[in-house]
Amino acid sequence: MNLDEMLCTLGEAEMRDALAPFWDEAQRDCPPAAYAARFLTPEAIAESWRTGRFFTPDPPAELPGMARRIRGTPALLALAAYAHWRLFEGPRKPGQAGWPTLESFLGEDAGLFYLVVALGFIPSIQAYHRRLGLPSSVMEGTGLQIARYCDNYRRGRGRLGIYINQMSWLACYMPPSLYFRIGRFEYRKYLFCYPVRVFRRHSDHTTVTLAMNDLHFTPEGDHCLTDMPEPEGSWRPVFEVTEQATRGTPITPWGRAVRQVVELPHDEWECVLKPGDPILDMHIPSGGQMTPEAAESSMREAYHFFNTHFPKPHVRAIASYSWIFSNQIEECLPPEANLAQLQRRLHLLPCASQANSGLWFVFLQDGGFDPATARRDTSLQRAILDYLSRTGRPWQVNTMFVLGEDLEHLEAGIYRRQWPPSGLGLEAAPSQERL
Ligand SMILES: CC(C)(COP(=O)(O)OP(=O)(O)OC[C@H]1O[C@@H](n2cnc3c(N)ncnc32)[C@H](O)[C@@H]1OP(=O)(O)O)[C@@H](O)C(=O)NCCC(=O)NCCS
Known part of the structure; x- marks a missing residue:
């Protein structure tokens, strides 16, 4: 999806400069449909949730619900695929200069959108750590960070989600770090x-x-x-x-x-x-x-x-x-x-x-x-x-x-x-x- 179309649909025109430098490359390297098939299915969400050891054994219904909503909304899906690529797959430098707040489009569910994206951290870390040949305990420990971010949000906002200002740090765990x-x-x-x-x-x-x-x-x-x-x-x-x-x-x-x-x-x-x-x-x-x-x-x-x-x-x-x-x-x-x-x-x-x-x-x-x-x-x-x-x-x-x-x-x-x-x-x- 074209960047301007996405920004217009989500009411985020002022984020253009922050997203433009890598938008086209991200859409090409991480096509939204392929991203959805790998990371947004109920199975993928449940698998990341279980591996990430959150506060319940299975993901609360809001989470697959948000993943479904992203899959069914082309503008949200394009942004989620961009965020996944920017954090976990594409070049990490320069870092992402801010993220759309999604307040006008998603209201209080914006934190939930970013939590769905952040769950992609867990399989990404797993793949990277396997390549490095690290013990599984290191992967399991490192993967806990999303659950800790989720705790912060529950403590601060009283609901399921993740603070947008914690998203960019997730790129620090990826290769070559x-x-x-x-x-x-x-x-x-x-x-x-x-x-x-x-x-x-x-x-x-x-x-x-x-x-x-x-x-x-x-x-x-x-x-x-x-x-x-x-x-x-x-x-x-x-x-x-x-x-x-x-x-x-x-x-x-x-x-x-x-x-x-x-x-x-x-x-x-x-x-x-x-x-x-x-x-x-x-x-x-x-x-x-x-x-x-x-x-x-x-x-x-x-x-x-x-x-x-x-x-x-x-x-x-x-x-x-x-x-x-x-x-x-x-x-x-x-x-x-x-x-x-x-x-x-x-x-x-x-x-x-x-x-x-x-x-x-x-x-x-x-x-x-x-x-x-x-x-x-x-x-x-x-x-x-x-x-x-x-x-x-x-x-x-x-x-x-x-x-x-x-x-x-x-x-x-x-x-x-x-x-x-x-x-x-x-x-x-x-x-x-x-x-
Ligand atoms: C730093 C930290 C790990 C300290 O842990 P700790 O001193 O061992 O904490 P304890 O488990 O002994 O708890 C002591 C008290 O602090 C509270 N507490 C723990 N983490 C807290 C946090 N993040 N925010 C506010 N209060 C916190 C506990 O509820 C407890 O209060 P209580 O006596 O009213 O029950 C904890 O503050 C924390 O988790 N911070 C967030 C992460 C952080 O700040 N990282 C550094 C970024 S630069």
Whole structure:
């Protein structure tokens, strides 16, 4: 079907620029009739639903009902085939710049339309993982993501569907990415991209992280929020490499920069992680129950898995950027909370973040985070809202890393216990009482 005809029927003319670059190629490579025969039959829907382990053993009637409606509506079918191809079969770069909301044509059923499309993720992942020769447990774990997205929608909207803003991420799991769920978390082979260098002392394995010049710090040593004016007293780090040593601004394991310069002689300290090094980029699917045991065993298993199945290049560390690793978590949740326990095991880093970034995953608000209308249903939501109103500070995101060789020692809080490192003239961090 012609793009303009489809847009006109669905009332989505303003989406033309987003869909035009790949429309004709998608219709040719993934003809709507062939797509319908493979992915929209009641059998195909039921098979994906069962494999994806949703909240009921069989799909609720609305789902095959929507698949039937798509099959019987040429404009919807053309869009569904386009979305399937764009996410799971065609070139993934550049990513899709937005999706039609379908509000005028489908109203509240728009999320259901996208859930039907998203079910195509499951056979696509199966085929890709088979080609890679991966164990079936990895495919089964990775395929759970659609059910988790579906949980979000049920929690936020109280009905069956998927949020449109979660669709584009599904392309990240497809070839040539190596992106799998292993245990509690998902990981993709990636390059470390945070402007810091991590050093380790030969004599006692102490870890020191130095900030590189393009970071901007608040007086407290957090990264300045990128969408707010820099506060008075903000400062830049020092970073230089001389013939004898690397000199620079250290970052505590709590993820705050210290306004001092330390000198790490080359013959005593080795750089063990720097921008461009291969790492595992970790992502956290929803679903709670992120116990420290589940977290640690997932990280250990993933590190071993990638370095065994995809050993070149060898990954040296795991890193993750998330609201979950904000260094405000420990000021907000009790020490026994899963997220607080996990943080004590990791090394945090300051990083660029907008105010209240990432809180969508907790409050699922359309149109950005608004504390006035945010839900207070769960203890996590209440704790975050109370923290924000008590301190008047916006939420900020941090990054975390762990080095592969430390994965067996996380429970002991290896990074915090080594702080402050001896011989560098650094003091205990203000938050050090919370080891
Ligand atoms: C991060 C996360 C896994 C934390 O799990 P956890 O701390 O182990 O959660 P628990 O199972 O211990 O639950 C603790 C409380 O948080 C609530 N909770 C769990 N996930 C939640 C979520 N996504 N949104 C809001 N509240 C949540 C639970 O209902 C529970 O509240 P209760 O005490 O009122 O019953 C969880 O917040 C989550 O699933 N988040 C969505 C995914 C996400 O944010 N990914 C990162 C994207 S950058």
